[in-house]
Amino acid sequence: MIRIVEPRFSEEEKQAVLQILESGQLTRGKWTALFQEEFARYLGVDYVFPVCSGTVALFVALKAIGVEGQRVVVPAMSFMATIDAVYLAGGIPVVVDVDEYYTMDPDQLERAVRKYRPKVVVPVHLYGQTADMDAILWLSDRYGFYVLEDSAQAHGAEWKGRRAGALGHVAAFSFYASKNVPMGEGGAVVTSDPKLAQEVKKWIDFGDHPAFNVRITEFQAAIGYFQLRKLQENNLRRREIALHYMQALNGGFLHPKERRGAFHVYHLYTLRHPQRETILQTLKAKSIDARVYYSYLLHEIRRAESLPTPRAEKFKREVFSIPVHPYLTEEEIDLIVDTLLWAVELAPQH
Ligand SMILES: Cc1ncc(COP(=O)(O)O)c(C=O)c1O
CATH class of the missing domain: 3.40.640.10 (Type I PLP-dependent aspartate aminotransferase-like (Major domain))
Incomplete structure (x- = not known):
């Protein structure tokens, strides 16, 4: 796993x-x-x-x-x-x-x-x-x-x-x-x-x-x-893995973008894809833990006033996060990439 x-x-x-x-x-x-x-x-x-x-x-x-x-x-x-x-x-x-x-x-x-x-x-x-x-x-x-x-x-x-x-x-x-x-x-x-x-x-x-x-x-x-003393090194490793995902994962994945002026520490590597459910099933079959953060919006889960939220509503249906923790091995990263590329080939086109 x-x-x-x-x-x-x-x-x-x-x-x-x-x-x-x-x-x-x-x-x-x-x-x-x-x-x-x-x-x-x-x-x-x-x-x-x-x-x-x-x-x-x-x-x-x-x-x-x-x-x-x-x-x-x-x-x-x-x-x-x-x-x-x-x-x-x-x-x-x-x-x-x-x-x-x-x-x-x-x-x-x-x-x-x-x-x-x-x-x-x-x-x-x-x-x-x-x-x-x-x-x-x-x-x-x-x-x-x-x-x-x-x-x-x-x-x-x-x-x-x-x-x-x-x-x-x-x-x-x-x-x-x-x-x-x-x-x-x-x-x-x-x-x-x-x-x-x-x-x-x-x-x-x-x-x-x-x-x-x-x-x-x-x-x-x-x-x-x-853990704090290891943070900087771990964050740099997370960024290295993120960069690799950005370069290796084509096939309609929407990657996270780094805002100009920001240093992203990739607590989660969150992709978007319209065929999310098929992709998640394929990852699960290969024992790769991927999850949806979050399947709800805050004003849905707790009733609250809101302004219109068209972006969040779209993103909620498409986001999923894959492992990006600093202890992943090169073999594990390759397996994640290969499985994702294979999953989008399998996914029904529309
Ligand atoms: C964005 C955000 N806010 C607040 C919390 C709450 O933290 P905790 O779980 O330690 O109560 C979390 C994490 O769980 C979080 O991800």
Whole structure:
């Protein structure tokens, strides 16, 4: 089976986990501090708050801004946590279409902003590529909304030399098992705004209002720390595999496009093809794990107001993601390419 994701752990990580067990310091220890420091340095932000999941990171960021009864704009294509966090934080989501890069369409965003005057806009850096941050930040300056980057899929992605998570006012990361930095479960809220940082703290560290305990353990922090140190190398390998797919896969596949100014980290390699279902069946028969991210749009899965979403509706029917993780062997990559080329030959033409 060629799996769509395959986290790997080295001897250092195993040793660290054993050390933590022996030390008896299972939470709030040196590894959490080390991870915080390293991630802040890596991103170029002032504050990193590790939490137990990406969903919680989004929720806490929204609570820190304060969105009760306020509009929050999200794109149509994302994992459902993006919109769930808005509802959980008491906000009212408004959904907009995506552009050809699968991220929030800035033109539609402007229409939504004029109509709804949102307090927060949540661009999702989907599949590992940043949204059009110049356009979104320009609109933020002009109309005065907060930008919360959903960076769950974009560890190490860049926009004009700056890292995803350091571009807006605040950002949320996930360290779920399949992410480019996996901890098993985990997340982080990051910001360089001291006022927002103070509000975030109240939600995660027993402040002046009721809050959950959402901390991570030392085990998660240690794994995150070592995975972070491998991130750049792993992302470069993902890009190398992506380039190979772009060159080798003809036959009507629509490949992901890299936006000018963006450094895509290919959390997922997402193709489009009108014959998707036949292709998926053929891949499955060859034990190649390929999946649809996502088979729903956010305003379909959770009822919400939306602007027209023709692009997302089309993409939803055609997208599928193939393995692009950094531990794929050359033989596995060749098998994936050959199977896909064979699958489109088999697919009925129309
Ligand atoms: C775009 C996006 N946002 C939010 C999340 C939520 O993260 P988590 O699963 O850690 O709660 C995920 C991942 O699962 C995601 O892909």
